[in-house]
Amino acid sequence: MVIWVPITMLLLVSCVTDFLYRKIPNILLIVVGAYGLIASAFGAGDLEFINSVLGLLTGLLIFMFPHYKSWIGAGDVKLMGVIGIYLGPSLTIITSIYSMLVGGVIALLYLLYRGNFQESMSSLLGFKTSQGQMPYAAAISIGAVLAVLTTQNIQI
Numbered sequence: 001m002v003i004w005v006p007i008t009m010l011l012l013v014s015c016v017t018d019f020l021y022r023k024i025p026n027i028l029l030i031v032v033g034a035y036g037l038i039a040s041a042f043g044a045g046d047l048e049f050i051n052s053v054l055g056l057l058t059g060l061l062i063f064m065f066p067h068y069k070s071w072i073g074a075g076d077v078k079l080m081g082v083i084g085i086y087l088g089p090s091l092t093i094i095t096s097i098y099s100m101l102v103g104g105v106i107a108l109l110y111l112l113y114r115g116n117f118q119e120s121m122s123s124l125l126g127f128k129t130s131q132g133q134m135p136y137a138a139a140i141s142i143g144a145v146l147a148v149l150t151t152q153n154i155q156i
Helices: 004-021 026-041 049-062 064-068 074-114 117-125 137-151
Strands: none
Touching (some): 026 049, 026 074, 049 064, 049 074
16 A cells, blocks of 8 residues: 555656646656556565566557657656656556546546637647646646546555
């Protein structure tokens, strides 16, 4: 159970810092990621070391294209990689799907709230990249929680 404390704290702090400052601290990602890799290497938690490494690579690779297109920031890519350390490759894929769905809903609500939905849709249909990015750590965090809750037998 102790293995879930660092990733939970990472998700919470990432949401706050991404919303307030549009940054996810690298030191936080490094510490929580290193802890997860070390813990899996010594048999703590549910994952073997190789699955933690594969989860890291899966998380990084899934979000590299959106980052390359400037749809998300580098911190979001690194956050998904660290989440992959704790969840392994298959749950990381599920997390990314949930994150994209949640992110789409949040983006739609945000655009409707700001009143520039029509402009953004024409930009999207024209495949232009957006100048502004929304903080995406919340969508990733919610996606991770949904992935764990819907695939694991966890009793709250």
